[in-house]
């Protein structure tokens with residue numbers, strides 16, 4: 001199957017609270033976005049990338065892609081208000097049979113993890129990286145009170161990339177739009193269609209840079225990786 005990727009970078013970074021938008025914050029020697037693009041560049045399974053950016057940031061994103069040799073970037077398109085809108089805008093600009101959706105804010109993803117998602121989606125229809133939940137999770141069944149505890153052995157924290165057949169994901173997005181359904185990730189949209197998404201065991205280091213304390217942690221993981229794999 002031919003694989004393309006939609007990398008969404010059109011968020012506002014509200015929880016980060018930084019002056020600059022997350023994809024352009026420095027991580028090691030380059031912007032967050034450059035690391036994310038490099039992982040897809042180095043993954044042989046992926047032929048093309050569509051980058052979805054905040055309206056007005058197209059030129060900036062193009063400069064990062066060009067400076068760091070992201071040759072697979074075929075289009076840079078403006079995103080929407082919600083992540084879901086941004087993903088849909090990216091899907092529309094992609095022509096491959098298979099599509100990977102990835103957060104630009106997960107710069108530590110590896111080419112091997114991307115490849116594993118493609119292979120599992122080829123076997124099962126769709127697949128996503130996920131890690132077992134480490135904490136005991138509580139349900140706030142009543143305002144201010146914990147009332148239930150889901151069985152942790154069945155809980156996974158989903159990450160990106162998430163891999164799908166493009167037509168099926170488009171259909172799930174269109175249906176969600178028609179029905180006014182909101183999803184924080186794309187597997188939720190497939191679940192609405194009654195589809196099962198294969199779990200690809202991931203790595204806690206594939207963190208999403210969300211709040212300020214995530215950046216120094218990512219710096220540490222990156223520095224270790226550079227020491228262990230100098231090239």
Ligand SMILES: Nc1ccn([C@@H]2O[C@H](COP(=O)(O)OP(=O)(O)OP(=O)(O)O)[C@@H](O)[C@H]2O)c(=O)n1
Pocket residue numbers: 008009010011012013014015016022052079080081082083084086087102103104105106208209210
């Ligand atoms: N309208 C949106 C919202 C999010 N994203 C992207 O989706 C990924 C995951 O979102 P998140 O980490 O929540 O980023 P932000 O929306 O930027 O952060 P916040 O929710 O704190 O504002 C990020 O790469 C972000 O750029 C997007 O492309 N379009």
Ligand SMILES: C[C@](O)(CO)[C@H](O)COP(=O)(O)O
Pocket residue numbers: 083103157158159160184185186208210
């Ligand atoms: C898709 C995602 O990264 C899965 O963990 C996440 O749901 C998106 O992040 P958000 O912070 O909910 O927008």
